[in-house]
Amino acid sequence: MKKWNVGTRRSRLALIQTNWVVDRLKEMAPEADFALHEIVTKGDRILDVTLSKVGGKGLFVKEIEQSLYDKETDFAVHSLKDMPAELPEGLVIGAIPKRVDPRDVLLSKDGKTLDALPEGAIVGTSSLRRAAQLMAYRPDIQIESLRGNIDTRMRKLAEGNFDGIILAAAGLERASFDGTISQYLPVEISLPAVGQGALAIECRADDTETLELLRQLDHQPTRLAVTAERSFLHKLQGGCQVPIGAYATIGEGDLITMTGMVGSPDGKQMFKNTASGTDPVALGIQVAEALLAQGAGEVLAQVLRENEQ
Template sequence: MSRPQRIRIGTRASQLALVQAEWVGGRIRELVPEADVELVRISTKGDRILDVPLARVGGKGLFVKEIEEALLDGRIDLAVHSMKDVPAVLPAALHIAVVPEREVPQDAFVSRKFAGLDELPRGATLGTSSLRRKAQLLALRPDLDLRDLRGNVGTRLQKLDRGDFDAIMLAAAGLRRLGLEARITANMAPETMLPAVGQGALGIEMRRSDAVLLERILPLHHAETAVTVAAERAFLTRLEGGCQVPIGAYATLHAGRVELSGLIATADGKTVLRETRSSARSGAENLGRELAEALLARGGRAILEAVYQGPLS
């Protein structure tokens, strides 16, 4: 087996992305001590456009496309992504090769004045950049004033602290990875707020041809996380999902069985389709597709076709 001399890790330049990439880099340094591990910061379209809600920017892979281009042309050897940012379909020459153990999947309610979502008064302002969160929040609390909130985690917390919002909602995993767990006022149970597909999980994307490097870093792979995320992503793939549609999914694994909850909603929260199914571990991806078909049949197809402005395959 050849000895890697240098391993270049592609990452977004945000503080959270760098923390995640450095964690992966530290583990790789332990596994491949002879290699020089380097972080390569790459600016993505989603990072550059901060004054427009993601749903209006359009397209898929807003936070990964430029990083994938760097992988394809050989400028980097692997990429570290938040799995919730990874589109359902990848370039043919690339794959998510390693999925480390998942952090917590929940959304976090953060406020300086209120103890939880139920405590917010009518008309309170809540900031979030996610259509998925907005749709579920509108279904739960249509009386709230939901406002767009972009920027990195630090920027979002600053906007809360200076009084722009009564509360904001973020992924709990990001706050925990940044050492900001104390800022979490309440964790939203998945039963109340279904997370994004892959939320809390990282994915290491590589070229399919790099088998030698993959063998060296494979101990980073967490099989249980990979199975649950595969079920969630199969659900997303069938729905041709992107950030323009409120879609959520969360899978758990117990005693060899996968339980998957999935959601399709209208942006106004007036229609929220949700269902839970389970299967044997070996059928995780089929489970994702079957759950998607069930929700499409219940009205999800009409919701998605209205957003995509065309027929769903």
Template sequence: MKRIVVGTRKSPLALTQTEWVMEQLQKHHPDLEIGMEKIVTKGDRILDVTLSKVGGKGLFIKEIEQAMYDRTVDFAVHSLKDMPTEMPEGLMLVAITHREDPRDVVITRDGRGFSDLPTGARVGTSSLRRAAQLTNARPDLEIVSVRGNINTRLKKLEELELDAIVLAAAGLERMGWADKISERLPTDLCIPAVGQGALAIQCRSEDKEIRELLSVLDDANTRIIVQAERTLLGKLNGGCQIPIGAFAEFVDGGELQLTGIVGTPDGRTLLRESARGADAVSLGHAVADRLIEQGAGEILAKVREELNS
């Protein structure tokens, strides 16, 4: 196989991530020629409402998956946090790359950290997960919905005269903008999105040759970690627009620790559960079950009802 085509979103971050994957592939397969197909997704087209109001799962990937079905592209690069837990028939996650810093970060206009924000500070984010946790820690904050790619959101910090915006560390690092970060939020304050910081490489299940080419990019430890997080998300029937967070990591002795949160968007209720175990899937189910026992199902049902109204 001499030439394959990758599908990607058009955003600067998506292109940077895809170009990185292409470079890594060509290190392993020097003779391989890789073309790129830039695709606009529903999540990219609708920017005047919050992601949670757009609704549905896979807002940033469905059109790219269709291109794989149509055979205009051979594989795709996604941010793993954008991917639903259920894979469409005929497609598979062939590789999950080494996870970068999974944390959320605060960027402020004057460089101050989260705890130093003034009372009533205006904080920009489109994420219900971030809003729930940040207002739980600081009920005085005013959350302002901010959509768009990283460049757009950074501009809105100034244009909307916000005190801070909250973004994923990994995206800023991949763009070479880590120097803009005012503070990396610890996970005891803000649990990240499921899979945040890892890239997902997807292809058609039947394409054995392409699967073999792409499999060199799979990071075994990251795959285990995100399996725990994605199992929890699947059990709670959540997507990236719902206030659910999960963070798994290896701790002493190689055991896996998973922490999950479910909250109300206003931050008044925030459920948090942690557990340790050896098996990622069992651990994901266990933490999800504990959250459900605390009332996570009722919270999520109410959030979905409000979003659909």
């Protein structure tokens, strides 16, 4: 009997996601056996430091990728938004399952919506993308850093440190926290991170047996959308430490429509562009180039300089 070794982070959300993938694969290949390998990543070890200050790129995936190279594991389940725009040599995304809700959500004291938060409200997030967009919409809001896994962040809200916090709907949904959401933020206010709400199952490019297994879980419309978003991210050379967002949807005839965003961390400058096309890579590049033509390159360069200090 074939046994697959599966890499995962140890967080509650990561384990839920990995078990979800393994359960789907067991339905498709009842004769197969799966063993989970929990891997502690650098990102998990430095939860008390703002991610943007430690060079966030790939912080949650590096050790897991090493275990793929070492053949200690055959595939690994990641949140797609934690993955750098470019995969290391020899590794591929073998499957992208159907995306769940890509939106950001507000969790607040007394269930208040963003518009109902008091003047000068304190909102917790360590994401430059979320902070920039919140301040663009409500310049009076004070952003404070908020790190940790979902449980930690929700506890800090309950302890009264914040008027509200921003999280991804996807994580809450998968971990069944959904009763606590105060508002789903429209993508017009908070454009999601590239790949938000999607999972990526990574494996070795030459491992045809694993690729064949994983292919059954691949959702083509999600792959098209996420490929456009990642092409946009790649063109802008962005990681999770820059205020970049993108969201693509698939319409009739596999027409992809994508909005891309670059903002300054204070939200005072916002560059957005929306375009449609059928080639996801070309569309990502096209939207990125439209933002660069508006002046987004200077904002990105400024953020990178600040991160280096």
